[in-house]
Amino acid sequence: MARVQQPTSTAKSKSKPTRRLKSKPRSLRSGRPPLLFPSPTSNIDISRRTTKDTLKATTTKAKSSARPTLSSKHTRTLINTHHLLQKRLATARAQGDTLQIQALEAQLAAQGGLKAYQLASRTGQSRDRGGDSSRQLVRWLEAEVSARREAIRARGQRVHRPDNANADPNAHAVALLRILEVGALSTDNALNILEVTAVRRIDLRSSGPGIEEVDFMDLDLPATCSSADDHAADAGDAGYDVLSLSLVLNYVPDAKARGEMLKRTTLFFRRSRNHSSPPTSLPLAPHDEHDEHDEHDEHDEQITEIRLLPCLFLVLPAPCLENSRYLTSEQLAAMLSSLGYCLVRAKTTRKLHYSLWRYDGSAARDEWVRKGGQTVFKKKEINPGGGRNNFCIVLDGDDGS
Ligand SMILES: C[S@@+](CC[C@H](N)C(=O)[O-])C[C@H]1O[C@@H](n2cnc3c(N)ncnc32)[C@H](O)[C@@H]1O
Incomplete structure (x- = not known):
C-alpha cells in the first residue's frame, strides 16, 4: 500500500569503487575524550524491574566507568540504558508518579545524562557505523x-x-x-x-x-x-x-x-x-x-x-x-x-x-x-513472536491542520 515513487527513465550505472574491507573494531584505549562525568548518585530504589532488565547493573557499571575511555560494549550499554531509562521516565511522567520520576532522573544523572549519551553516540558513529549518517x-x-x-x-x-x-x-x-x-x-x-x-x-x-x-x-x-x-x-x-x-x-x-x-x-x-x-x-x-x-x-x-x-x-x-x-x-x-x-x-x-x-x-x-489509504495507526501487534522488540509509532490520523 506504500506510495513509492516510480522510476521514469534509466541511465548508466556508476562504476563500483574499490570495496573497503571492514576492519576489526579498533581499540579505544587511546585518543578519545572521556565519556562519563562525575554525577550525583541516587539511593532511591527503582521498583519496576524485570528479569531481563539489567538497569541497576548497567548504571552501576556506567558510574564506575568514569574514566577516559569506554569499550564498544560499554558504549552500547550506556546508550541502551539511557533509552530504557528515558522510556520509563516517560511512563512515570504520564502516570504522574513523582517518586518514580525522581528516581529515574537520578539514575539518568548518575549515568552522565544526555551529555554522556551524546558522547557515546558520537563514538558509536565513528566506530560502529563507519562514519556519521x-x-x-x-x-x-x-x-x-x-x-x-x-x-x-x-x-x-x-x-x-x-x-x-x-x-x-x-x-x-x-x-x-x-x-x-x-x-x-x-x-x-x-x-x-x-x-x-x-x-x-x-x-x-x-x-x-x-x-x-x-x-x-x-x-x-x-x-x-x-x-x-x-x-x-x-x-x-x-x-x-x-x-x-x-x-x-x-x-x-x-x-x-x-x-x-x-x-x-x-x-x-x-x-x-x-x-x-x-x-x-x-x-x-x-x-x-x-x-x-x-x-x-x-x-x-x-x-x-x-x-x-x-x-x-x-x-x-x-x-x-x-x-x-x-x-x-x-x-x-x-x-x-x-x-x-x-x-x-x-x-x-x-x-x-x-x-x-x-x-x-x-x-x-x-x-x-x-484511494482508501490508512490514516490511523494504533499500537497493534503485526509481528507476533518471541525475541522481538516493542518499537512502535502511533499516528492518530489528525493531520494537525
Ligand atoms: C543518537 S543521537 C543521534 C545523533 C546523530 N543525528 C546521529 O545520527 O548519530 C540522538 C540525538 O537526538 C536528540 N533529540 C532527541 N529528540 C529531540 C528533539 N525533540 N529535538 C531536538 N533534538 C532531539 C538527542 O538529544 C540526541 O542528541
Whole structure:
C-alpha cells in the first residue's frame, strides 16, 4: 500500500569503487575524550524491574566507568540504558508518579545524562557505523549538489565575462540547499558543502557552538501559518529543502510522541521554488539496498531521474523495522504516505535503516485518503513472536491542520 515513487527513465550505472574491507573494531584505549562525568548518585530504589532488565547493573557499571575511555560494549550499554531509562521516565511522567520520576532522573544523572549519551553516540558513529549518517544523505543528494555547483559555475562565467558590461554582480546567487538537522551532535559533518548548503543544527542539548539548544517539537515554524489546508505552503522561502532525523525518532521514548514528531516534520518544508535554484532531476537507487557488511559501502546504482526535494531523511536502527512486534517498513511507508510523503530512497545495513521521503503536501495526503489509504495507526501487534522488540509509532490520523 506504500506510495513509492516510480522510476521514469534509466541511465548508466556508476562504476563500483574499490570495496573497503571492514576492519576489526579498533581499540579505544587511546585518543578519545572521556565519556562519563562525575554525577550525583541516587539511593532511591527503582521498583519496576524485570528479569531481563539489567538497569541497576548497567548504571552501576556506567558510574564506575568514569574514566577516559569506554569499550564498544560499554558504549552500547550506556546508550541502551539511557533509552530504557528515558522510556520509563516517560511512563512515570504520564502516570504522574513523582517518586518514580525522581528516581529515574537520578539514575539518568548518575549515568552522565544526555551529555554522556551524546558522547557515546558520537563514538558509536565513528566506530560502529563507519562514519556519521550525513554521508549517506549527501550521497543521495549528490545530483542536487552537482546541479548547484554547475549553476554557480555557469552564472559565475556569465557575470565575469569581460565584455558583459551590464552583468549583475549578484546574479551568481544560486539558492542554497537549506537543511535542518535535528539531533545534531557535531557541526563538522558531510552536510557542510561550501556555497551549496546552509545547515541549521538543533538538539535538546547543544554540544557546542553552531548547535542550537531547542526541542524540535517547540521549534518555531518557518513562517506564520495562515492556511488551514497546508501549513508548509506558507513556509515559502523560509522553509527547508531537507530535514534530517537521524537516530532521533528512536530516542523519543513514547510511540505517540514519535508520531507527533513525524507529523511535525511536514510543517518545515520550503514550498516555493521559483527562486534561482537549479533543476532537480535526481538519480534514484534501487529501493531497499541491503548491505550486510558495511554501513557506508558504495553500490552500483541504477540511475533514474526523479525529484527529491523537499525531503525527509530518516535513519532508524534496523531492528526497529526488521524485528519489531509493532512496526515494519511497509507500515512506516503507509504512515508517511498518510502524511503526504513518498518514499524515494531506502537502504538497509546490518545496523541501520536509511530512508529518504519526498514531501508532496496536502494533495498527496488527499490522494492517499481518496484511494482508501490508512490514516490511523494504533499500537497493534503485526509481528507476533518471541525475541522481538516493542518499537512502535502511533499516528492518530489528525493531520494537525
Ligand atoms: C543518537 S543521537 C543521534 C545523533 C546523530 N543525528 C546521529 O545520527 O548519530 C540522538 C540525538 O537526538 C536528540 N533529540 C532527541 N529528540 C529531540 C528533539 N525533540 N529535538 C531536538 N533534538 C532531539 C538527542 O538529544 C540526541 O542528541
